[in-house]
Amino acid sequence: MKLKVCGMKYNPEEVAKLQPDYLGFIFWEPSTRYFDGRVPELPKSIKKVGVFVDASVEEVLEKVKEHQLDAVQLHGKESPAFCMELKNNFLSFRADSRKKKGDETKEVSTALNLTSLEIIKVFSIKDEFDFSILKAYETVCDYFLFDTKGKLPGGNGYTFDWSILKDYPSSKPYFLSGGIGLDSTEKLEDFLASPASQYCYAIDVNSRFETEPGLKNIEALKKFKELLIEDQL
Numbered sequence: 001m002k003l004k005v006c007g008m009k010y011n012p013e014e015v016a017k018l019q020p021d022y023l024g025f026i027f028w029e030p031s032t033r034y035f036d037g038r039v040p041e042l043p044k045s046i047k048k049v050g051v052f053v054d055a056s057v058e059e060v061l062e063k064v065k066e067h068q069l070d071a072v073q074l075h076g077k078e079s080p081a082f083c084m085e086l087k088n089n090f091l092s093f094r095a096d097s098r099k100k101k102g103d104e105t106k107e108v109s110t111a112l113n114l115t116s117l118e119i120i121k122v123f124s125i126k127d128e129f130d131f132s133i134l135k136a137y138e139t140v141c142d143y144f145l146f147d148t149k150g151k152l153p154g155g156n157g158y159t160f161d162w163s164i165l166k167d168y169p170s171s172k173p174y175f176l177s178g179g180i181g182l183d184s185t186e187k188l189e190d191f192l193a194s195p196a197s198q199y200c201y202a203i204d205v206n207s208r209f210e211t212e213p214g215l216k217n218i219e220a221l222k223k224f225k226e227l228l229i230e231d232q233l
């Protein structure tokens, strides 16, 4: 099971030492975890995810280029057409960068490292969820992420009833998110042993592992990762 730690702000390097699979940086200004620094150099095994809420394609690609992001997480009302446009624009932007090979400008040489861009589309769940809306996103994104619907677009700290995923009609791998903390491990174990989790690809954690917004609790994360590995979740 993969692990994504989201809402990096103050101590991403320390979290990176725990070797999660994904680290998320929030590029939505109203968030208390808004990231306005420079994403640090990270081991290649860790994918850098930019989290956006209804940003434009241009804004997203600008951040992808600036921070060498490996993935984008779309946390707003982005349509399938938006996801497609993003993917296509990324491909042509990358092709342009390659044509300009030899150009010594910093901007172009930075862009040359970009190989692919994973698109993670978020869906927020309260009590019910209409799974039929996923169909149109199947071909235009790489993963789904299921979070809990709350006051904010993300980082609300509450879980939803995961049993709803027994009706998951797709084979697209998804991230399970929303309010997951150290005290969720038993529940997680049960979920991951159930058929509902067949396509669960990663666990996404955030506010339940913080001492303040954006400051991750390294000891708690370490414990959680150990439990995930020990229990082979």
Ligand SMILES: O=C(O)c1ccccc1NCC(=O)[C@H](O)[C@H](O)COP(=O)(O)O
Pocket (backbone or CB within 6 Å): 006, 007, 024, 026, 028, 031, 032, 033, 051, 052, 053, 075, 147, 152, 153, 154, 155, 156, 157, 158, 177, 178, 179, 180, 204, 205, 206, 207, 208
């Ligand atoms: O965390 C935020 O502040 C945030 C704000 C706006 C959009 C997304 C945001 N977080 C994205 C995430 O992937 C979180 O990990 C996810 O919502 C779960 O958070 P939590 O319920 O705190 O575990």
